[in-house]
Amino acid sequence: MKERNSTAAISVKAPVIGLPRAMLYDRYEVLWKSFFSALGMKGIVSKPTNKAMIEAGSTLAIDEACLSTKIYLGHIQSLIGKCDYILVPRISNFGLHRNMCTKFESLYDVVCNVFRNTDQKFVAYNVDALQKIDEEKAFVDLGTALGYDRKTAQKAYKRAKRNESEDWKKKVHEEEALYKSQGIKVLIVAHSYVLGDAYIGQPVIDYLKGMEVTPIRADVVDRKEALKQSTKVSKTLKWELSRELMGSIQMHRDKVDGLILLSAFPCGPDSMVNEMIIRKFTGLPILNIVLDNQDGTAGLETRLESFTDILKLKKGVL
Ligand code: SF4
Known part of the structure; x- marks a missing residue:
C-alpha cells in the first residue's frame, strides 16, 4: 500500500x-x-x-x-x-x-x-x-x-x-464518587462489553436503578492499582481483564452492600474466575447471573428483585 x-x-x-x-x-x-x-x-x-x-x-x-x-x-x-x-x-x-x-x-x-x-x-x-x-x-x-x-x-x-x-481519569473519578453515595450500593462485576452492551447489560443497570439501588461498575477502575490489588487475591490468575475486576472488588469490598457477577454464556474465564470470587470474598452477598441469547427478562428481574430485597433486609431498610 x-x-x-x-x-x-x-x-x-x-x-x-x-x-x-x-x-x-x-x-x-x-x-x-x-x-x-x-x-x-x-x-x-x-x-x-x-x-x-x-x-x-x-x-x-x-x-x-x-x-x-x-x-x-x-x-x-x-x-x-x-x-x-x-x-x-x-x-x-x-x-x-x-x-x-x-x-x-x-x-x-x-x-x-x-x-x-x-x-x-x-x-x-x-x-x-x-x-x-x-x-x-x-x-x-x-x-x-x-x-x-x-x-x-x-x-x-x-x-x-x-x-x-x-x-479514563474522568470516568474513574465519576465512578469512585458513587461509592460515597447513600443507600444500597451494588458492585457489578462484568466485562465492559457485557455491562456496557445496550441489549444485555443495560437492562440490569436500569432495573437496579428502578429498585433504588446504586449500580457501580467494577470495570471502571484505576487499572494499574486494580492489577496490583488483584495479587492479594490470586498471584496466578492470568487473564488481564479478570485481574482488573478481581482487583476492583478487593479495592471496594468494604464500600458496597453486595456483588453481582454478570457473565456471557458460556464464558470460559468467567466460569473459573466467578467461582474463585465466590470462594474468596465470603461475607459479601453475591448474585451470579449468566446471560444467554434467550429472549425475555422476567427470570432475570425476579432474581435481581430477590437479591436487592435481601440487601435491603440486611441493611434494615425493608
Ligand atoms: S469467552 Fe468470556 S472472556 Fe472470552 S470473549 Fe467471551 S465473554 Fe469474553
Whole structure:
C-alpha cells in the first residue's frame, strides 16, 4: 500500500473505518476514534446491540461461541459494505501473566473467515508484548498498513493515548464518587462489553436503578492499582481483564452492600474466575447471573428483585 500523510488523506477522500460497538469497543472507544481521526480517517460505529444483531450473530457463529462473540459477529455484519475497512484488533497479551481471553487472539481470523465471501476489507492491530509488540508498535504498524508514514502514525497514536488517559481519569473519578453515595450500593462485576452492551447489560443497570439501588461498575477502575490489588487475591490468575475486576472488588469490598457477577454464556474465564470470587470474598452477598441469547427478562428481574430485597433486609431498610 502506498504511503501517505494525514493531510493528503483528508484532501483526497477520507477513508472510512467501521468500528463494531461490541467486545473491546467500550474499552478502547476513545483511543480508536482519536487515532483514526488524527490520521484524517472517518469512523463509523455500528448501532447499539439489538435483537436482530444477536440473531444474525448467533446464525453466523458456531454454537459453542460465547454470547459476546455472537453479538460481535452481528455488529460486523451490520457494517459490511458501509465502510472501507472494519477494525478487528488482535490482542494476545500485555506481558507475562497479562493475557487476554483467547477469543481476542482469534477474532480477526474468525471474522475474515466468516465474511470471506464479501468484498469487505478488515484491518487488525496486533498486540503481543511477549513477542515485543506493544500497543504503540501495533498502532504504528496499523497506520503504515493503512498507507500513512510511521511518523504520522506515531503522532496520531500519542495524541490518541493522551485523550484516552484524560477520558479514563474522568470516568474513574465519576465512578469512585458513587461509592460515597447513600443507600444500597451494588458492585457489578462484568466485562465492559457485557455491562456496557445496550441489549444485555443495560437492562440490569436500569432495573437496579428502578429498585433504588446504586449500580457501580467494577470495570471502571484505576487499572494499574486494580492489577496490583488483584495479587492479594490470586498471584496466578492470568487473564488481564479478570485481574482488573478481581482487583476492583478487593479495592471496594468494604464500600458496597453486595456483588453481582454478570457473565456471557458460556464464558470460559468467567466460569473459573466467578467461582474463585465466590470462594474468596465470603461475607459479601453475591448474585451470579449468566446471560444467554434467550429472549425475555422476567427470570432475570425476579432474581435481581430477590437479591436487592435481601440487601435491603440486611441493611434494615425493608
Ligand atoms: S472472556 Fe468470556 S465473554 Fe469474553 S470473549 Fe472470552 S469467552 Fe467471551
